[in-house]
Amino acid sequence: MTSTKSFVTDYMNKQRGLFEEISSYVWNHPETRFQEHASAAFLANALEEAGFAVERNVAGIETAFVGTFGEGAPYIGFLGEFDALSGLSQEANIAEQKPIVEGGIGHGCGHNLLGTGALSSAFAVKAYMEEHNLPGTVQFFGCPGEEGGSGKTFMAREGVFDHLDVALSWHPSPVNSIMHLSTLANYQVYFQFKGITSHAANSPHLGRSALDAVELMNVGVNYLREHVPADARMHYAVTNTGGYSPNVVQADAEVLYLIRAPKVEQVDEIYKRVCKVAEGAALMTETKLTVKFDKACSNYEPNRALERILHQYLVETGAGSASEEDQQFAKAIWESLNEGEQKSAVEVLKGFGYTGDGTEFEGKYLYDDVSEYIPSDEVLSGSTDVSDVSWLVPTAQCTTATAAIGTPLHTWQMVTQGITPFAHSGMLRAGTAMALTAIYLLENTDELKAIKEEHEKKREKNPYVCPIPADIKPSAIKN
Incomplete structure (x- = not known):
């Protein structure tokens, strides 16, 4: 010793x-x-x-x-x-x-x-x-x-x-x-959607659903998975569903994404594509999108x-x-x-x-x-x-x-x-x-x-x- x-x-x-x-x-x-x-x-x-x-x-x-x-x-x-x-x-x-x-x-x-x-x-x-x-x-x-x-x-x-x-x-x-x-680099980002409330049965046509935007975004990202590097990862959690009343068109909803890849440059490229998916979801639902960057690491x-x-x-x-x-x-x-x-x-x-x-x-x-x-x-x-x-x-x-x-x-x-x-x-x-x-x-x-x-x-x-x-x-x- x-x-x-x-x-x-x-x-x-x-x-x-x-x-x-x-x-x-x-x-x-x-x-x-x-x-x-x-x-x-x-x-x-x-x-x-x-x-x-x-x-x-x-x-x-x-x-x-x-x-x-x-x-x-x-x-x-x-x-x-x-x-x-x-x-x-x-x-x-x-x-x-x-x-x-x-x-x-x-x-x-x-x-x-x-x-x-x-x-x-x-x-x-x-x-x-x-x-x-x-x-x-x-x-x-x-x-x-x-x-x-x-x-x-x-x-x-x-x-x-x-x-x-x-x-x-x-x-x-x-x-x-x-x-x-x-290890994998990552970005963590909130995607917040703002819509319009309305009675979901009596006047659904007057509402614009932020929750629909979140769901459409998640579907779009799931299709994106085929077109990113094999060792990239995209995880998400729905952090705001817009409330507990199904008879109200949800005006606010939010999803948190964690995007990973071997290099920061790859993460950034995927992130920009995810943002386009989110923009598309907002366009389809006539909601307003706010992107809030949370954190990242190399x-x-x-x-x-x-x-x-x-x-x-x-x-x-x-x-x-x-x-x-x-x-x-x-x-x-x-x-x-x-x-x-x-x-x-x-x-x-x-x-x-x-x-x-x-x-x-x-x-x-x-x-x-x-x-x-x-x-x-x-x-x-x-x-x-x-x-x-x-x-x-x-x-x-x-x-x-x-x-x-x-x-x-x-x-x-x-x-x-x-x-x-x-x-x-x-x-x-x-x-x-x-x-x-x-x-x-x-x-x-x-x-x-x-x-x-x-x-x-x-x-x-x-x-x-x-x-x-x-x-x-x-x-x-x-x-």
């Missing part, structure tokens, strides 16, 4: 109770995008108590903050998230669906772990810097609104990350690996030089071990999955960067290895606002096993496993690997040259343009 690893591991073990407390607090206070007031305050206060200088209300976002220790280069940043998801309220540590609050909020993506794991890295690096009089700056970025809000993209637009030499992050999952795949740009170092320390940190109780609970979670979810388990893991074929964990319910690092040009059919950070500064992400094999994100199964001993062990293994990577770069600043050269080479031909227009502000979920 290297002395650095010994230091970080000992630190994590001694502070485990603190980090479990932080993670559990965030889990027990789930909040959706840009409303994470309790979680943000708890994390920011923990930073201050640990000796970080904390700046709140970063980029004009109430729940965004930055904790800083040290001064001067190199600047190492850890990205933390802490928002939850609507409709995923769930009791902890049980293998059956049982909401705490029916229709309530829950941590179905493990962001209570994500934010706390990144925080543990920042704490450990600070402790090491103090012990060894190491120059440089370590920062924790409290990044709100990842789920449907692209908080980091708004922060990137305001230059929050521009000064960093590297950024590190991670994500809870059922596997230990480097998240080396690119595709993720991995940095292979930084990923190799992070993988080295992920391997050195190891996969840990699971108790018999962990194994039994994981088995019960596996059995709660439907047949399709079980059959898709390996594909889910590949989305997190797993490079095997699944044979090594047949008959197991918890992953007990570290996946080999084999970079790929494949694209993950998902999106993250970490992407916009990756366009600005060299960025790498790992993932560690915090849940049973096969557990899909955004499910009650993910929520119920969110504060188990196994989940917290995985969280601290991610924290350890990221901390070791940061310390290595602080002590070997020459390694930053190759990392930065790779990043700058990509950016020469593809300069970053924030996909969110300057006049758009972060928005909370509509109730």
Whole structure:
């Protein structure tokens, strides 16, 4: 065991109770995008108590903050998230669906772990810097609104990350690996239609239905699906149906679209075509269309030089071990999955960067290895606002096993496993690997040259343009 690893591991073990407390607090206070007031305050206060200088209300976002220790280069940043998801309220540590609050909020993506794991890295690096009089700056970025809000993209637009030499992050999952795949860029846009009310039986000819416009738009977009790139995605939710009275012609209706594709330019092209479909629906129904841009994010740009170092320390940190109780609970979670979810388990893991074929964990319910690092040009059919950070500064992400094999994100199964001993062990293994990577770069600043050269080479031909227009502000979920 290297002395650095010994230091970080000992630190994590001694502070485990603190980090479990932080993670559990965030889990027990789930909040959706840009409303994470309790979680943000708890994390920011923990930073201050640990000796970080904390700046709140970063980029004009109430729940965004930055904790800083040290001064001067190199600047190492850890990205933390802490928002939850609507409709995923769930009791902890049980293998059956049982909401705490029916229709309530829950941590179905493990962001209570994500934010706390990144925080543990920042704490450990600070402790090491103090012990060894190491120059440089370590920062924790409290990044709100990842789920449907692209908080980091708004922060990137305001230059929050521009000064960093590297950024590190991670994500809870059922596997230990480097998240080396690119992701889908996206736009999220509201299409609002305004019509004329009327009695639907006595004078329907006098009405102009906004709901008809929404339905016609959705039909048109469904026909458009055949004529976009195969890996593009168009999702929608009808957010306003115009009321509950079928005998009234609905004068107001709204649909929210999430458009994804491998590159921002492709998203923009599809978006413009979707707008034409919406205009056609408004023309057919003689309604007025308003297009309201909500948010966007870019595709993720991995940095292979930084990923190799992070993988080295992920391997050195190891996969840990699971108790018999962990194994039994994981088995019960596996059995709660439907047949399709079980059959898709390996594909889910590949989305997190797993490079095997699944044979090594047949008959197991918890992953007990570290996946080999084999970079790929494949694209993950998902999106993250970490992407916009990756366009600005060299960025790498790992993932560690915090849940049973096969557990899909955004499910009650993910929520119920969110504060188990196994989940917290995985969280601290991610924290350890990221901390070791940061310390290595602080002590070997020459390694930053190759990392930065790779990043700058990509950016020469593809300069970053924030996909969110300057006049758009972060928005909370509509109730």
